[in-house]
Amino acid sequence: MKAVEPPTLAIEGVSHRYGMRQALIDVTFSVPPSTFTVLLGLNGAGKSTLFSLTTRLYAIQHGRIRIFGHDIARQSSEALRMVGIVFQPRTLDIDLSVAQNLMYHAALHGIDKQTARARSNDVLARLHLLDRADDKVRNLSGGQTRQVEIARALLHWPRLLLLDEPTVGLDIKSRANILEHVRRMVEEGISVLWATHLIDEVTVDDHVILLHQGRVLAAGTAARIVELAGARDIRSAFIRLTQASEAADEVS
């Protein structure tokens, strides 16, 4: 009998607060295997908090997060080795070269030098950055820096890629390139959770989680959310749903 594969990412009833401020309220959703899932929300919606909880930068206060069945609180090693992460702030060492940054990341995953070098060349070639391997990160453009961060996130062969607003501050061409590369990875079997507030990055086939003021307002394909909201497109659906939520909050 074939074993049932556990869900890629399962967020179950997660709540989080910073002092008196409630950042996440009973957030529940899952990322289906081999999908491009968009975590859509305005600034301050709770996307980065959710990423920090998923990667165990913060301890979970309420609820549970599982990555391929591994509880991030109890089996963080098993869970984290399945995940590639691109954080919202730039996290490369700008004084080191591209290759040195990748080698350092590989070491943090226990990958030996020879394997790391081969994989490093492989991912850099895929992202058309092989010729920049020896350049210091401080000499790269914003788009290239992001591409290197994605290359780094892929180095340990993760099965789930988490990207927190990876295209913010980039020009249109760089944004399109990054989106194209990441969407291609989904075709190769990697699941992607793409956090953004940029609605134009969502396509009708994407799986969308609409996060607003720490709550999940809707989840499903973009087309389904548009239909449920009775809107003409995802932008209108987003506005309609968030306004309805705020109105409900004011009443209560």
Place this chain on the structure above:
Amino acid sequence: MSTEAITYQARTGFTALQYGVCLKGIIWREGLRFLHQRERFVAALVRPLVWLFIFAAGFRQVLGLSIIPPYDTYILYEVYITPGLMLLIQLFNGMQSSLSMVYDREMGNMRTLLVSPLPRWFLLSSKLIAGMAVSLPQVYTFLAIAWFWEIEPPPIGYIAVLPALILCGLMLGALGMLLSSVSKQLENFAGAMNFVIFPMFFASSALYPLWRVREGSPWLYYVCELNPFTHAVELVRFALYGQVNWSSLAVVTGCTALFMVGAILAYDPSRGLLARRGEP
């Protein structure tokens, strides 16, 4: 990408070799950063050399030293302060490493380390070991220069002092790491460093023997006795002459363990001070 990348397999645990690769990688990165900051190396050497060449030259006429262990004869003041200056290098290095941790936290680089699947206690311990490793060539370079200034411990001392330097480097690095966890901003930590480095250095046996301190101020003597830096200095002083100061060894070992546990707890997401502030 290879199909190996997308084939589900429950990988559990890490081998000793993988832990070794990780430790080596962290030391390598710390070394690279150090090499990129040549000014840091020069500053690390100039500071104790100024004390040795200028301060000690002036004080040798003022401050008389009786014969105290581990010395079995009268010694020059320069000889007396050398262990303290070696530790001064390590103290600054420990604080500098921690300063770079605060910088990494502000710039986001720290996340790279903290989201590694290896256990966090191991990552932080490796970071400490890396910081300590960087301090060793600095100390030995200082000793090499000091040799031309008639600071000539027995040859065995150069080897015997290594374990003492490793232990003291870990203690001072762990103290810095602990302090970095409570400091929210780079500027705050840079300021806090002054409140740690100078009192620790001056209220110790680095510049004058404690019997002299007791003559001048009994309460300061007790402060010096309680200062772990005093014990680090004495551990290195004895080791440099091939001897072991057991009480200092016990204090330094205890403090290293205490500071390391404190730093690891402080960086723990569920218990640490960072978690309470809501930052990695």
